[in-house]
Amino acid sequence: MITLVLTLLLQAQSQELVGPPQPSVYRWKDSAGKLRVTTTAPPVNATVIEVLTHNSTVEAMVIKEEVIPVTLEKLRSQMESTMEKETINYWHSIDKLFYAAKQSGNNAESLKTIDAILKKTLWGDGLWAISLLPLVIMAISLLIAWWVCTGLQKPAKTLVWAGFAFAGLLFSHIAMNSAIYRPQAKRLDFMLSMVPNYLGGYIQVKPDNQQAIRSHVEALPKTITPLSPAWIFPMEIYHIRQTLQRVVLDP
Numbered sequence: 001m002i003t004l005v006l007t008l009l010l011q012a013q014s015q016e017l018v019g020p021p022q023p024s025v026y027r028w029k030d031s032a033g034k035l036r037v038t039t040t041a042p043p044v045n046a047t048v049i050e051v052l053t054h055n056s057t058v059e060a061m062v063i064k065e066e067v068i069p070v071t072l073e074k075l076r077s078q079m080e081s082t083m084e085k086e087t088i089n090y091w092h093s094i095d096k097l098f099y100a101a102k103q104s105g106n107n108a109e110s111l112k113t114i115d116a117i118l119k120k121t122l123w124g125d126g127l128w129a130i131s132l133l134p135l136v137i138m139a140i141s142l143l144i145a146w147w148v149c150t151g152l153q154k155p156a157k158t159l160v161w162a163g164f165a166f167a168g169l170l171f172s173h174i175a176m177n178s179a180i181y182r183p184q185a186k187r188l189d190f191m192l193s194m195v196p197n198y199l200g201g202y203i204q205v206k207p208d209n210q211q212a213i214r215s216h217v218e219a220l221p222k223t224i225t226p227l228s229p230a231w232i233f234p235m236e237i238y239h240i241r242q243t244l245q246r247v248v249l250d251p
Contacts, residue, residue: 037078038193040217072202091198098200110248121191122184130179134172141168181224181233192217209247216240
């Protein structure tokens with residue numbers, strides 16, 4: 001009985017020393033060979049270098065007989081060591097916006113910042129111009145159909161118009177998927193790994209919110225497959241926006 005009591009006391013003491021659960025830290029390289037450090041799981045095609053979980057940290061502390069918690073400051077420092085200065089400055093400005101909004105209790109400003117982040121992620125660096133590509137492809141298909149139909153009888157014209165319209169829709173979908181959705185999905189993946197670490201100070205995100213963000217990261221590749229319906233990716237963006245709004249208001 002005494003042994004059991006002592007064991008329970010030791011376990012409780014170790015839990016106190018370790019503190020609240022820490023997120024897993026992933027060190028990985030993207031398809032371009034660039035090193036990244038995130039708290040969300042890397043994409044499927046990434047090369048994982050190291051995964052540091054809370055359990056492995058606890059085991060290391062038991063072996064060394066000392067407590068070395070992974071602080072949020074250290075985690076952010078590791079992430080920024082793989083980022084360009086312009087990117088670091090951008091996320092520091094986001095962190096300041098969230099902090100100022102929280103200090104003043106201005107939830108509307110926090111939600112506005114989330115929308116600004118999503119807008120920059122989806123359409124920044126001129127990506128909005130590529131959104132015209134599917135329309136251009138469709139217009140060219142219809143123009144060719146009009147030219148082919150010159151001098152044809154009505155039944156033949158109907159078949160030609162239908163065929164070129166279908167081809168236009170098909171190639172527009174392929175262009176939209178490869179030229180717009182895929183770059184946006186890659187940017188969203190990076191953004192989802194950054195937002196939890198720049199919420200206005202060093203804030204520990206709740207496990208439920210961490211899991212929700214991780215679920216979006218895992219879902220993104222499934223929304224940009226060649227056979228995915230065109231509306232699946234925009235729907236995922238809508239759900240990502242809802243999740244981020246919930247996280248920023250109640251981390």
